Amino acid sequence: AQSVSQHNHHVILSEAASLELGCNYSYGGTVNLFWYVQYPGQHLQLLLKYFSGDPLVKGIKGFEAEFIKSKFSFNLRKPSVQWSDTAEYFCAVNLSGNTPLVFGKGTRLSVIA
Amino acid sequence: ETGVTQSPTHLIKTRGQQVTLRCSSQSGHNTVSWYQQALGQGPQFIFQYYREEENGRGNFPPRFSGLQFPNYSSELNVNALELDDSALYLCASSEVRTGTGSGYTFGSGTRLTVV
Numbered sequence: 001a002q003s004v005s006q007h008n009h010h011v012i013l014s015e016a017a018s019l020e021l022g023c024n025y026s027y028g029g030t031v032n033l034f035w036y037v038q039y040p041g042q043h044l045q046l047l048l049k050y051f052s053g054d055p056l057v058k059g060i061k062g063f064e065a066e067f068i069k070s071k072f073s074f075n076l077r078k079p080s081v082q083w084s085d086t087a088e089y090f091c092a093v094n095l096s097g098n099t100p101l102v103f104g105k106g107t108r109l110s111v112i113a
Numbered sequence: 114e115t116g117v118t119q120s121p122t123h124l125i126k127t128r129g130q131q132v133t134l135r136c137s138s139q140s141g142h143n144t145v146s147w148y149q150q151a152l153g154q155g156p157q158f159i160f161q162y163y164r165e166e167e168n169g170r171g172n173f174p175p176r177f178s179g180l181q182f183p184n185y186s187s188e189l190n191v192n193a194l195e196l197d198d199s200a201l202y203l204c205a206s207s208e209v210r211t212g213t214g215s216g217y218t219f220g221s222g223t224r225l226t227v228v
Contacts, residue, residue, distance in 0.1 A: 004155075034216070043117075044156075044203065044219040090155050100146055100169055101205075101217060103155035 002027045004091050006104035013111050019078040021107050023091030026072065033074040034092040034101065035065055044090065050074065061085070086111045117206050117220035125226045131192045132225060136204030138185040139218045145187040146217065147179060148203040156203055162187055191225075199227045 007022035025031060035047040048059025055067040065076045074091060088108050092101040118137045126132050138145050144163045148156035158171035162181035176192040185206070191198055201224050205217040 036219075043221040046216050049216055100158040100161055100171065101156075102158065103148075105153075105155045
């Protein structure tokens with residue numbers, strides 16, 4: 001069965017610091033990869049997704065992620081975080097367009113002034 | 114385009130009772146999935162419906178059941194509620210496409226508290 005591991009439970013950063021959130025998945029076949037964000041009291045929103053092609057994916061709000069197949073990783077990055085990035089971040093994977101998403105446990109990001 | 118809407122937003126039920134949660138899919142989406150998000154956890158897949166038929170199920174007991182209607186809206190029913198069923202229940206809709214997968218659109222969820 002597929003599984004997704006997010007290494008950090010809670011990350012605290014100062015504004016303007018760089019961000020990298022780790023995500024590893026366990027599945028040897030072709031996967032689709034996603035990062036979702038959940039702001040306090042709001043629904044899950046898609047930040048970015050990878051299906052194929054360029055392994056460096058750019059998403060909304062200045063986020064990007066790099067798919068490294070040999071490491072089964074899909075880490076999320078942002079060069080300079082803002083206070084408004086405070087949220088819960090979830091990495092997810094599925095096998096094709098109509099298969100369910102498998103989520104990691106999430107990483108809570110707190111950005112302080 | 115309309116998003117995914119869920120109702121109710123909050124619900125309190127007593128152990129042993131039954132509950133029905135509702136979801137309206139995003140316009141044009143024919144697949145709906147339900148997830149349970151316990152406090153401090155990532156969403157866990159419950160089941161998925163495509164064209165009114167269940168076509169995938171996670172590790173949840175049969176007292177979790179669902180329906181999808183011709184207009185692609187959906188219900189999640191939970192019988193014999195247990196305290197551990199307290200969670201945020203998320204509905205997600207998607208459009209099946211050939212080849213690459215499409216993204217999922219999530220609703221804001223229903224917060225169920227079982228007392």
